[in-house]
Amino acid sequence: AQSVTQPDIHITVSEGASLELRCNYSYGATPYLFWYVQSPGQGLQLLLKYFSGDTLVQGIKGFEAEFKRSQSSFNLRKPSVHWSDAAEYFCAVGEAGGFKTIFGAGTRLFVKA
Amino acid sequence: DTGVSQDPRHKITKRGQNVTFRCDPISEHNRLYWYRQTLGQGPEFLTYFQNEAQLEKSRLLSDRFSAERPKGSFSTLEIQRTEQGDSAMYLCASSFQPTGPAAAQPQHFGDGTRLSIL
Numbered sequence: 216a217q218s219v220t221q222p223d224i225h226i227t228v229s230e231g232a233s234l235e236l237r238c239n240y241s242y243g244a245t246p247y248l249f250w251y252v253q254s255p256g257q258g259l260q261l262l263l264k265y266f267s268g269d270t271l272v273q274g275i276k277g278f279e280a281e282f283k284r285s286q287s288s289f290n291l292r293k294p295s296v297h298w299s300d301a302a303e304y305f306c307a308v309g310e311a312g313g314f315k316t317i318f319g320a321g322t323r324l325f326v327k328a
Numbered sequence: 329d330t331g332v333s334q335d336p337r338h339k340i341t342k343r344g345q346n347v348t349f350r351c352d353p354i355s356e357h358n359r360l361y362w363y364r365q366t367l368g369q370g371p372e373f374l375t376y377f378q379n380e381a382q383l384e385k386s387r388l389l390s391d392r393f394s395a396e397r398p399k400g401s402f403s404t405l406e407i408q409r410t411e412q413g414d415s416a417m418y419l420c421a422s423s424f425q426p427t428g429p430a431a432a433q434p435q436h437f438g439d440g441t442r443l444s445i446l
Contacts, residue, residue: 219370224368247429247431247432249434251437256439257439257440258332258419258421258437258438258439258440259371259419259421259435259437260437261434261435261436264434266432305370305371307370309429309431309432309433310431311429311431312429312431313384313429313430313431314359314361314376314378314383314384314430314431315373315376315384315431316361316373316431316435317373318370318371318372319370320368320369320370321368321369321370
């Protein structure tokens with residue numbers, strides 16, 4: 216069965232510092248990969264997605280993610296974090312040939328001044 | 329694009345009562361999902377509709393849960409005889425893809441209905 220692991224429950228970074236959120240997935244073929252962000256009391260918003268092609272994908276709000284097949288990883292990065300980036304971030308895998316999207320448990324990002 | 333709308337935003341009820349939630353997807357979206365999210369966890373898949381057909385239902389969903397999507401537009405999720413463990417955020421999401429794998433399509437989420445069981 217497919218699974219998604221986000222090893223970090225929470226991360227704190229200083230405003231202006233770089234950010235990397237880790238995501239590892241378990242799946243035999245090339246999966247459909249997503250990163251979503253959720254602010255408190257709200258639904259999830261898509262940041263970026265990867266299906267095939269260039270392994271470095273650009274998303275909204277200055278985020279990017281890199282697909283590394285050899286490491287089964289899809290880490291999210293941002294070169295300079297803003298206070299408004301504080302939220303919960305979810306990595307997700309789309310079930311190939313099916314309907315489901317499997318979400319990781321999330322990483323909560325705290326931004327300090 | 330008015331977004332996915334969910335109603336109510338919050339529901340507080342006593343154990344044993346029935347509750348019903350509504351989701352209005354983005355108008356042209358043919359695919360609709362329900363998820364449950366508990367504190368500190370990601371959304372867990374509950375069920376999926378393609379147009380009006382319910383194509384998949386999670387084994388997590390007991391017989392107390394039922395979902396409908398009449399006419400392929402809005403959807404309702406009903407929980408009968410609520411239990412303490414039903415307390416969670418219930419999220420609805422929709423997407424549009426006339427063909428191809430549903431799981432390849434990013435989903436648009438509503439803000440959810442938070443259910444609290446007293």
